Amino acid sequence: MIYEGKKKIWADYQKEIPEDHYFYVRSCIRQSFFPASEATFLDITRNKLGKDIFETKHHTTCGGIAYHSDAIPQETSMTIIARQFALMKKYGYENYVCSCITSFGLYCETLETWREYPELQQKIADNLWKSCRLEFAKPKFLVHASDLIFKYRMQIAAKSKFKLVNQKTGEPLRVVEHIGCHYSKMFPSKGVGGAEYPYVLVGMIEAWGGQIIDYPERRHCCGFGFRQYLIKGNRGYSVSNTHKKFESMEPYKPDMIITNCPGCPYFLDRWQYVIAETQGKTYGENGHGIPVFTYEEVAGLVMGYDPWDLGLQTHQVSVEPLLDKMGIPYDPAKKYLGRNGKDLGQPGKPHCLK
Amino acid sequence: MIDFGFSVSPSSRINLDSVDRESFAALAKLEPDVLKCMACGSCSASCTASQFEPTSVRRAILSLQNGQVEQALDLLKGCMMCGKCTMVCPRGINTRHLIISIQKIYGK
Helix, strand or coil: CCHHHHHHHHHCCCCCCCCCCEEEECCCCHHHHCCCHHHHHHHHHHHHCCCCEEECCCCCCCCHHHHHCCCCCHHHHHHHHHHHHHHHHHCCCCEEEECCHHHHHHHHHHHHHHHHCHHHHHHHHHHHHHHHCCCCCCCCEEEEHHHHHHHCHHHHHHCCCCCCECCCCCCECEEEEECCHHHHCCCHHHCCCCCCCCCHHHHHHHHCCCEECCCCCCCCCCCCCCHHHHCHHHHHHHHHHHHHHHHHHHHHCCCEEEECCCHHHHHHHHHHHHHHHHHCCCCCCCCCCCCEEEHHHHHHHHCCCCCCCCCHHHCCCCCHHHHHHHCCCCCHHHCCECHHHCECCCCCCCCCCC | CCCCCCCCCCCCCCCCCCCCCHHHHHHHHHCHHHHHCCCCCHHHHHCCHHHCCCCCHHHHHHHHHCCCHHHHHHHHCCCCCCCHHHHHCCCCCCHHHHHHHHHHHHCC
16 A cells, blocks of 8 residues: 555545634524533633633524425525625624534535626626625625534544543543534535545544444435425334434344434434334334434543433433443433422323433 | 334345355356346346336346346246347347256256
């Protein structure tokens, strides 16, 4: 093997990620699916690592959910996005970081469309001025929040209190990484590692001590697919995709799954309940499922955040077996307590899934 | 069990590690031309029998490679041995002879 040649080829798969000074936009669905992930991202980057990540309450959804569900046309979502970019410029930033993979894909699609059709870009700029009186701008660098955690992975590892290691056996945890389709499958050059070798989550897992699992359906979609899930009659397509992935990864006995998309962790987590209740099958140890995490939750765990402050009690699949493996302390009595000790109430127990 | 109003569909995934591939190797030894097929579909397009029931040499070869023997034999049972597919094959495969060889190895 010619090492220099390999290095040169791999360089083509890299992405330039600035170190600091970002305008941050949240996801519309992540705050209800995984309520502490975005707050954890901001706390880690701002308070633990001292980065300048700016957020304004004036930003909105990117319109991606409606666009991919065929509820609004592309020009509408483009104008919404132009407003987001204009806010970035208004507050004096050039680097744009978004929390959502769907948003990231749609931002890439929008920027590419504007590059190909300058007259359309001008039309959107005019729409923006007419509707909001804001000046049109484009970001110098567009990154996803997982790109930033990837960039800071060694700094996080240096501050870590726990590793992705089974404390009882000393073996690295067996981790499945799942990349959102809109991260690099649409625009390979916009993702770390491209569409063929996405490295963004693998880099985190390696830095934090885990072992990657390579299984046949590794790059298969989780099945969210917007219209597949949003219309009840189509949900069989969605759950069948997840089922295919779990059947494929099961022989490799994964300890956990890490994802970087809003939909993937939700569906990989919740569909395990549906599969258990309809097929009677569970994929973890002793009737448990395989816990699914966002990358912020995993970063928070390795940095020693309290699991209940990370919102892990909102997961369908119980996370306690994994916390025990990692040696992370937790108080079961506080699992369903909110701020100031307020009782949040306990969910009903599934029949098959522990 | 709960009825959610939707359910898991049977998977179309084929696990090549768990299917019988020795029979296809035996077929390839007896009829090496089977490996020349590029799945162009000329055989299927010219097939007289396929007008009346599902018959396709192209799909049968693919099914045999995937270990779906029943499916492959179903696709060949309408064959009348007319030999039109042999005449049109751009790779020069003697498909008529190939069908007989498939029956020899896989036929019951």
